Amino acid sequence: MANIMTERPQSRTGRRGTSATPPAVSDVARLLWPNWNAFWDAVTGLVELPNELTFTGWADFAAALPTEALRLRDLLDDCQAGYGPYLAVPRRIHYL
Template identity: 45%
Template sequence: MVTIDVASVANEDELHRLLQRKFGFPDFYGRNWSAFWDAVSGLVFIPEHVRFTGWELLAERVPGEAMMLSDCLVRYRDLYRPGLRVEYL
């Protein structure tokens, strides 16, 4: 399991930098949602259980980015990892 605290994230770039660090994305990661999809669907292995803490604060500060992240992970689960468990606390 990986736990990612998103409570202090204030913008899209901060979120992508945090995701890059926590998921081990390569240095060339483009820090956008297309690059995120490319990374999770073919470059790195996402753990079976991902827990986001501080989700309500993220959704208040950058609601569009929170939605994009959630949507990408649902799509990833549906296409590649039916056993993936993601918590938004």
């Protein structure tokens, strides 16, 4: 099974980043597709997202699952818009 998220160690400044590796299409569909509400609950209340989040292989993911890629990006954008102004350090999300 593909590793979806790999967390980088905390730096000297205390900031931590996360890098996402492109998982197999079936893994993403199985993990996220039926449960977007649970994903939203997780990123807005259960876990703290890192200051910097990078998705690598985004073009391949979006080509294989365009609806899911759009939904994921919309959810993360909504999270940024709703919660971002209250953060001491703004989060950055990169889609590579």
